[in-house]
Amino acid sequence: GAVVSQHPSRVICKSGTSVKIECRSLDFQATTMFWYRQFPKKSLMLMATSNEGSKATYEQGVEKDKFLINHASLTLSTLTVTSAHPEDSSFYICSARDLGTLDGYTFGSGTRLTVV
């Protein structure tokens, strides 16, 4: 089935620095990918929809300048957390769907971000 690879799986960074998270569709092309954030003991909240070759669509309340999304190719979307602060610490997960199948959305394994 479709595989989505997310990297890194864990990252610790200092306050004020930026962190880039990659999401790759390994065996299919994804014109659209989705970025979610999961707070401790909470569900997943959609942050933004990443569109290949165009600007991302952000959900209400998500800061565009803090969470930069780039979808430069049909197999790669990146999320950059800029000027990270401890409150940005969270579990970030991406997903994509292989439109060539009737399968559901495939999720990456997630990235645990800790800002110290």
Added chain:
Amino acid sequence: GDSVTQMEGPVTLSEEAFLTINCTYTATGYPSLFWYVQYPGEGLQLLLKATKADDKGSNKGFEATYRKETTSFHLEKGSVQVSDSAVYFCALGDTNAGKSTFGDGTTLTVKP
């Protein structure tokens, strides 16, 4: 807008007990319905899915039936194992927009 209401947890069961986790949804159109599982420290894995009314999704002994009349997609397993301990998320997928709406998750702990 679309929403998913999931049975609150945590749920604690003994091994070989019967499991039901309730899930109801509100949606426009005809969404697909999913159950995902998240093991400690890991990402989400698709457990099962159903794409239309009356479809039954099944995997690893888990089952759920897409009930349009009750807008439900309850997860069941006849005999749980310790290895089933995880967080379970019910979700609906907007086939056109491509994004998913999740329930709040139910933590299942199975004790030997």
